[in-house]
Amino acid sequence: MTPIPVSAIRKNKPIAVIASGLEQDETLRSKVQRKLRNAILDGRYAAGQKLVERELCELTGASRSILREALAGLEASGLVESESYRGYRVTLLSVRKIGEIFELRSSLETQAAELFAERASDVEMAELQSLLVELEDSILKPDLSQMRLIKERYYELLFGGCRNDEIRRALENIIDRVHYLRGRLMSDAGRREESLLEMKRLTAALLARDRLSARAASLAHLAAARDAALAAMAQNSQGDEAAL
Numbered sequence: 001m002t003p004i005p006v007s008a009i010r011k012n013k014p015i016a017v018i019a020s021g022l023e024q025d026e027t028l029r030s031k032v033q034r035k036l037r038n039a040i041l042d043g044r045y046a047a048g049q050k051l052v053e054r055e056l057c058e059l060t061g062a063s064r065s066i067l068r069e070a071l072a073g074l075e076a077s078g079l080v081e082s083e084s085y086r087g088y089r090v091t092l093l094s095v096r097k098i099g100e101i102f103e104l105r106s107s108l109e110t111q112a113a114e115l116f117a118e119r120a121s122d123v124e125m126a127e128l129q130s131l132l133v134e135l136e137d138s139i140l141k142p143d144l145s146q147m148r149l150i151k152e153r154y155y156e157l158l159f160g161g162c163r164n165d166e167i168r169r170a171l172e173n174i175i176d177r178v179h180y181l182r183g184r185l186m187s188d189a190g191r192r193e194e195s196l197l198e199m200k201r202l203t204a205a206l207l208a209r210d211r212l213s214a215r216a217a218s219l220a221h222l223a224a225a226r227d228a229a230l231a232a233m234a235q236n237s238q239g240d241e242a243a244l
Contacts, residue, residue, distance in 0.1 A: 117206050132203045139193075
């Protein structure tokens with residue numbers, strides 16, 4: 001719970017009233033942060049784009065103080081970055097940072113896949129299969145926002161079913177940037193089709209409880225996603241240079 005300001009206590013306000021107000025602010029901040037997070041992950045704001053406070057206040061209906069708290073939360077998750085005296089912008093990931101993110105994912109997600117194949121319950125296996133069907137449907141439509149949400153649920157299930165809290169904890173620091181990169185890749189029709197085939201191979205290995213095949217399928221999926229992310233970044237850089 002958020003600490004109660006001493007200044008508020010000195011004004012002889014009831015503790016319950018003060019705590020209630022702080023909790024309401026916390027709830028509002030969380031709602032605003034979630035709305036901004038979804039807007040960024042769904043591609044409403046481009047990488048490197050400056051975020052204008054006035055526009056964000058209009059979008060969320062939040063005060064500037066609540067908005068700034070929400071932006072600070074997004075900065076902690078790596079989705080936005082602050083610029084001295086210039087506010088915030090959507091994080092622009094470098095080639096090195098993308099490489100580091102995929103190195104970490106390759107280490108942790110492949111291990112999670114192995115452990116899920118071994119430890120997941122039959123109910124979790126059935127849910128995983130159901131999510132793959134939902135994912136394919138969203139890709140065929142295509143519905144990018146729904147696609148992102150289904151993939152989030154798929155990996156939440158994977159990390160929960162592997163029964164290793166340390167894997168989930170280690171990924172928490174980069175998980176929103178992972179979702180962001182995934183969302184940008186899924187905007188490309190060709191990559192969507194490739195990704196679906198990779199996810200089908202991964203899911204088949206998991207359902208078969210084949211640890212080694214699950215690791216191999218996870219590693220192949222991550223390698224393909226990394227290469228696609230770097231290729232897209234290079235293409236965008238060339239486009240920017242051509243426009244100059």
